[in-house]
Amino acid sequence: MTSSTISLTRASGWRDRLGDTRRTLLRNPLVLIGLVVAGIWLVIGLVGYRIAPNDPLQQDVRARLQPPSESFRFGTDELGRDVFSRVLHGARITIPAGIAVIIIGSTLGTLIGALAGYLGGLWDEILMRLSELFMAFPTIILAMAITAALGPDIRNAILALVIVWWPSYARLIRGLVLEIKTKEYVEGARMVGATDAYILFRTVLPNCVSPAIVLATLDIGNAILTFAGLSFLGLGPDPSSPEWGRMVSIGIDFFDQWWMWLYPGLSIASLVLAFNFIGDGLRDIFDPRTKK
Amino acid sequence: MPFYLYFLRRLLFVIPTLLGITLVAFIIARAVPADPINANLPQSALNDERIIAAFRQKWGLDKPPHEQYLTYMANLLQGDMGVSIKTRKPILDDIRQFLPATIELATFGIVLGVLMGVGFGVVSAVWRNSLVDYFVRVFALVGVSFPVFLLALLGLSVLYAQLGLVAGPGRLSITLRPPPTVTGLFTIDSLLAGQWRTFSDAISHLILPSLVLGSYVSGVIARITRSSLLEVMGMDYVRTARAKGLRERVVIRKHALANALIPVVTVIGLSYGSLLSGAVLTESIFAWPGIGRYMFRASTSQDFPAIMGVSLLIAAIYVGVNFVVDLLYYFLDPRIRLA
Amino acid sequence: MKRLHVGKRAALLLALLVIALLASGLAVAQEEKVLVIGHAESTDSLDPARGYTQTTGFILRATYETLVDFPDTDASAIEPGLASSWEVSDDGLVYTFKLQEGVVFASGNPLTAADVVFSINRLKNVKGSPSFLANSIAKVEALDDLTVAITLAEADPSFLSSLPNNAFSITDSKLIQENGGTDAADADTTDTAENFLNSTSAGTGPYVLESWERQVQTTLVRNPNWRGEPPYFDRVIVTNIPEPATQKVALEAGDIDLALDLTADQIKSLEGNPAISIYRGPSNIVHFLLMNQNPELGGPVSNPKVQLAIRYALDYEGYQELWGGVQPGTNLAVGLAGALGPDQALKRDLDKAKALLAEAGYPDGFEITLNYPDFSFQGVNMNTNAQKIQADLAEVGIKVTLNPGELQVSLQDYRSGKQGFGYWFWGPDKLDPVDFLAFLPGGKVATERANWTPEIAPAELNELIARARTESDQDKRLELYRQLQEYAQQNGPFAPFNQPDIQTAFRANIQGYVWHPQWLIDVALLSRSE
Secondary structure (H helix, E strand, O other): OHHHHHHHHHOOOHHHHHHHHHHHHHHOHHHHHHHHHHHHHHHHHHOHHHHOOOOOOOOOHHHOOOOOOOOOOOOEOOOOOEHHHHHHHHHHHHHHHHHHHHHHHHHHHHHHHHHHHHHOHHHHHHHHHHHHHHHHOOHHHHHHHHHHHHOOOHHHHHHHHHHHHHHHHHHHHHHHHHHHHOOHHHHHHHHOOOOHHHHHHHHHHHHHHHHHHHHHHHHHHHHHHHHHHHHHOOOOOOOOOOOHHHHHHHHHOOOOOHHHHHHHHHHHHHHHHHHHHHHHHHHHHHOHHHOO | OOHHHHHHHHHHHHHHHHHHHHHHHHHHHHHOOOOHHHHHOOHHHHHOHHHHHHHHHHHOOOOOHHHHHHHHHHHHHOOOOOEOOOOOOEHHHHHHHHHHHHHHHHHHHHHHHHHHHHHHHHHHHHOOOOHHHHHHHHHHHHHHHOOHHHHHHHHHHHHHHHOOOOOOOOOOOOOOOOOOOOOOOHHHHHHHOOOHHHHHHHHHHHHHHHHHHHHHHHHHHHHHHHHHHHHHHOOHHHHHHHHOOOOHHHHHHHHHHHHHHHHHHHHHHHHHHHHHOOOHHHHHHOOOOOHHHHHHHHHHOOOHHHHHHHHHHHHHHHHHHHHHHHHHHHHHOHHHHHO | OOOOOHHHHHHHHHHHHHHHHHHHHHHHHHOOOEEEEEEOOOOOOOOOOOOOOHHHHHHHHHHOOOOEEOOOOOOOOOEEOOEEEEEEOOOOOEEEEEEOOOOEOOOOOEOOHHHHHHHHHHHHHOOOOOHHHHOOEEEEEEEEOOEEEEEEOOOOOOHHHHOOOHHHOOOOHHHHHHOOOOOOOOHHHHOOOHHHHHHOOOOOOOEEEEEEEOOOEEEEEEOOOOOOOOOOOOEEEEEEOOOHHHHHHHHHHOOOOEEOOOOHHHHHHHOOOOOEEEEEEEOOOEEEEEEOOOHHHHHHHHOHHHHHHHHHHOOHHHHHHHHOOEOOOOOOOEOEOOOOOHHHOOOOOHHHHHHHHHHOOOOOOOEEEEEEEOOEEOOEEHHHHHHHHHHHHHOOOOEEEEEEEOHHHHHHHHHOOOOOEEEEEEOOOOOOHHHHHHHOOOOHHHHHHOOOOOOOOOHHHHHHHHHHHHOOOHHHHHHHHHHHHHHHHHOOOEEEEEEOEEEEEEEOOEEOOOOEOOOEOOHHHOEEOO
8 A cells, every 4th residue: 555655646647647548457458357357246236136046144044054055056154044145245245335435535535635735834744643643553453443442333344444544545645736736727726816625626636536546446455355354353244244254254163164254255355356456457557667 | 964863863753653643542442432440440349439549540530531641651651551451461561472472473474475575576577578477466466355364264274174284273282382481482482492393383383374474465565576676677777787788687686676675675664564563363363372362352352451552562663663664765775865 | 442341331331221211211201191171261260259150160170179069970969078077957057067187288288177267258258250159158167177167147958059169169268368368358359369369279179270371271280289199180281262163173183182162063073083082961051131121221122021022032943953952941951950841941933922022012023232242152152143043033023233242341241230132141050949049030140130120020929039049848949949930931031042062072082071060070080091
């Protein structure tokens, strides 16, 4: 994350690059694979979960711990629930949670960063020191402490991650705003008497949106991983919820029943890998060091 | 800038960060809904007003929050971090007990990660856009994409439970007793005591968790090594060296690698710092009695003094690592010396 | 090299031989006999007056002794312990114990009547978790060096059967007093011996506590002053392995000799492994739901009709599918005298449950949070059960949110009576029907934890309880307990749903394993076949 922040801040001339982004991206096979896999998961999360053959919460203790078979494609878990249906429904928890963290975190971070950069002086100093403090803690430890304090549930887990997530955006955007502030069109706007709010929201911020989006794409895999990690530790949703990280955590008790933890585990891995493939393609384009 | 000035300036930056971190930790720890009196005192003492009053006074609980914070800091300066509710031992003793386990694991993890990461990164930069490059890049992405808990479970169920190639959870087999404590690192202590069996057993226990940690770290490091090397190789002086007719290997080793190292060192430093702060997931799956697991238990059991204590430790590690990285810059990057 | 004289050579050879023998002898001596037990540790304290968990129980069993004892395998009789004989006064109020002669503590101090007085008074006065066991004791006196008289406040036919409880361990009064202990009335604030007793033991048992590293391991070594046959193992290590799967792998690998907390599924998969033996038997642990009688805490579940509806809504057979065992008729564990068995238990009846909910004013159910510890006990994963409870109650429209807590945190809320709707398990304090009184008004769980107090209970019930407590004729007594149990099936804040099997797996070369309802396991009885 740190490395991408550095490179993104250094990169300039965003608009020039965004032009041929799409073409470059689609020429990269990894990006294509990533797009397809992430697309499949998104579709499953939006509508595909309806093809699940069973209710993900439906228990049948008489048919528990069954290995994958015709009737239970991914086997059944310790309470006889259908792992396949649970994995499909899990897409509706983990993906939105990851996306929520990124959207809220990046919006908050962008606003704070823009304010810090635009106002400068003492405000800048305070906000940036604050972001530094939050970055001093390892993500999962801080998120864990916050979730433990608020009580474990899905909303608190997302909230905790947002608190952990905003600083990297704030720092990126602040750097960009400092650069944009000196541009002629900003000076121009000021001369014709535009208010601070107008300048900030109409001229400065729009120029920060694309880098924030790029960072978000690079970052979303990470957000999903951390959310699943919290959930794995029991700090996410309800124990019976088909959240993937939670489902994997039961594997600690059931090494032998590999189907119970391998499928949800691979679901997380494939989704995160897909986002990282896409992110890596983006990075190639925006990282000056690897530019051809 | 002379070294001592640079050193002092960096040091000056450290202090406010450290203070701020204690503040954040204090706020979070205080947000825990448990009553510190109920939680800290034995049930039998709850009826005794004198004990409760003494406890309140010691931790400043009878005062407004900002004064409580000052009281905590005052106690801290006297070396008193309080007593853990969960283990009933002074936090300092707990840290002394759990930190070596984390240091040992983090060090093995980072060494594996650096060996794999730098190796892969160099290979992939040198043979850029070859099949090897692709393989390495996919590997790096897999390393950072697979959840550590999945890797850990796969490792445990295949390499340990099925094949029995490596040892399982814990730092040492249950039948062995820890070597006499010198450093707290079992590998070193067992060597010092000449206990070969303990040594090989400790190594065997380290393999799986450090592989799991190393695979993530190596993904990050391979990526940054590759891109940093590519950047340097495109620079004028490297081109000049090439133009002088130097062999490619010499160019890379003598000229490119050293300069490409700067961002790599940063990433290694930061990764090591985060491993030292406790790899919570890895430590809890492998029943590794380290700082991460201690912190996890502290936060689920609302152990306020322990949360504070570990947060401080983590902050200190973070600040320390950044400090060292900054100092390394001084030697690696001539521009700082000239500035 | 100079040639050696034959005699010298022989001498050298002999010397070498002697050295080799000595060395091998030393090697054998170093190879101490170690028993390693894998267990999900629940120890709260190893101070007999303060600790009150199952792990505490079997550690104390090895390090301390009690006045009277149960047989090795069950609780069918009362046998002499540190007391060689005893008498009960005609009114059932005074118990006089004659102590064995020549017993010494691990410290070397001789056991006297003063130690007994000290131990019991200290138990009473430190007001620790098990102190309630001494509530019925009015006074303890040393009549002479080896005679102790215990006077009860009221006749209690179950008194002797409570004495083998580890809380009544007889401790070394001299040693404990030297280390901050006291049995004075204000011991709850002045006694500071807990840390000392957590680091070593002060008893007469076959082992002494060498160390206890919380949540890591507990180590026992032989008591050098033990008067009986020395136990087989030199050292017993109880290592904390919270995850049953890890226990299983460690057992298969031979890293541990005994795994105390395997799940029923894991035990099944170990069947047929020649290196492993399996013990199965009924436990006396009852898993139950607690529904707080205080409407502010319990909300809808404080309503008696809702409470009964929940008892009808649980899928009792399903829990047996998960853990084996039986469905207890009430919170009185099957196996204790007079307990209602599975055939007299409530059967699942969803229609009845729904009708009761409608009568109570909740035709569409309600929402509620279930509190429980995130914990596995003897292979029973409470998280799994909680999810099944959630699913069972969903079938009658009750929407349950699960709130697992860390064990100690959750215990605190439970013990202080702050939980509205909780899931817990209970092992008897006394192996006697009197244990059931804990679940009736005035009893520990009912009153302190579920707010089912004598004040809100009907007068007839209170009277029945009083009679059951003091009745000494066994037949009449059991009849009273039968009536109380029938009442509790229809009324009250508890829904017991499963009494799982005890399932223990151990290395096949371990001999003498037997599960005991009071102290789980007596490590001094174990040995290894060679």
